[in-house]
Amino acid sequence: MPEQKYQRIQKELMAGAIALGCVFMIGTVWYSLVEGWSWEDAAYMTVITLATVGYGETHPLGNRGRLFTIALILMGVINIGYIVNRFTEAVIEGYFQEGIRLRQQRRIMESLSGHYIICGFSRTGRQIAKEFRAEGVNFVVIDSEVESVQRAQTEGYVVFQGDATLDDTLLKVGIERAMCIVAALPSDAENLYTVLSAKTLNPAIRAIARASTEEALQKLQRAGADAVISPYITGGKRMAAAALRPQILDFVDGILTGTDRQLYMEEFLLDPAFCPFVGQSLQKAKLRSQTGALVLAIRRLDGNLIGGPTGDTVLMPGDTLICMGTAEQLQSLNQVLGPIVSKKVRKPKNS
Incomplete structure (x- = not known):
């Protein structure tokens, strides 16, 4: 109601x-x-x-x-x-009863911190919510349609009924404390407004948006979206990859999504105040031997990406390590690198 x-x-x-x-x-x-x-x-x-x-x-x-x-x-x-x-x-x-529910919802929204916001609970939004639940992250769903809200409630998600393009709605779901917002609304214009509002209210938030056209993709990027996904472009690339490199695609899918996977990929931000390995080479840090996790790539603070780093690669302040391993290996790496990283590794619940 x-x-x-x-x-x-x-x-x-x-x-x-x-x-x-x-x-x-x-x-x-x-x-x-x-x-x-x-x-x-x-x-x-x-x-x-x-x-x-x-x-x-x-x-x-x-x-x-x-x-x-x-x-x-x-x-x-x-x-x-x-x-x-x-x-x-x-x-x-x-x-x-609605008043009690609204008060409970308000308390939940006020307690959220470092959470993810999904705007739109259509087919795309439902899949995103499913993946987030598998990863065990805290998130809230926003949708203006009563049917979508009821469906999200039935599936056990935290949901807020409102217009995601409005600042008031975003403030009510804790946009200032959120880590990331995903604009998966059916209209490119709505996604554009949502990204603009989110970046205005919280410039540090990571914004992911859905785009239907090439023009909308470019406009969303200019509006400040950190990543713009076109279902048609992405779908075409994946279909081509499935035809040309099926085993590679199955492997990548297996470590990125799903609840029954054995290998995972995670990113870790090196904080010089807590990480004891800043300034050391990978060979000296011995991350592989200590945890079993494999460092696939390193993203420098200036945006430069080092793929397949060697043992001589030096870890610098603000580096983001892209690593692969089992859930236990990545959790061990999270502890070794220090108490503060980009996000803690979570072992998904089996469904």
Whole structure:
């Protein structure tokens, strides 16, 4: 149920309660100041009048007082009837349960940190969520469609219903604390707006976007997307690779995705404040002999990529090591390199 409906019924119940309070104050002030009763008697007369319990008059009333009492009864009945009507609607349609769910959702969103954001829960978004779950990462899904939100909830994902192109929506899912955002919305324009908003709110976030056309791909790159994926281009390349190099493609797929794989690939950021091997060569660091993990490539801080580094390659501050190994080997490498790396290695859960 949309949050706007819950907020509407909440405001209507609050307005009804305030109106009833105003009627009570009017009745009390009238009986006290006009009729000359004590405040206790005036409040008591107002309560039994609004409650229509049928008690007699606290003190004798003249024609003017009885006319006011009739008006007070009518105002009370109208207000109480309105409140009962709104309350009944809230109970029948589950607004109170929705309120509890929204509060729980808000607490979850506020607790998220270093998480991933998936914008759009279409076929692409569902596959991304499946891979993220297999990797054991924290993520939240954003979608504006009720059906997609319900499907994400059914599958057990943390989901927020809203427009991912709006700053307010991104702020509610903790964009400032997020590590990465994936714009997988059906429209290239929506993905472009999402990337622009995300980069404005959190310039350090990694933005991945989906593009349907070559022109959209270029615009998303200019907007600041760190990686832009075109399903058509990527699909064509993979189909060609499956035809020309099927064994290589199966091997690469086996270490990048899936829950039953034996080898994994991971990246590690070398922090000079914690990593004891900065300034040493790979041969001297002995990462392979200590952990069993294989260093496939090194990305320098300036963006230069060293593929198949030799033992003489020196580890520099800010280097990103691209490594391959079993889950245990990569976890061991994570511990050897220091407590702070780009992300901790996670062993996926078997499904």
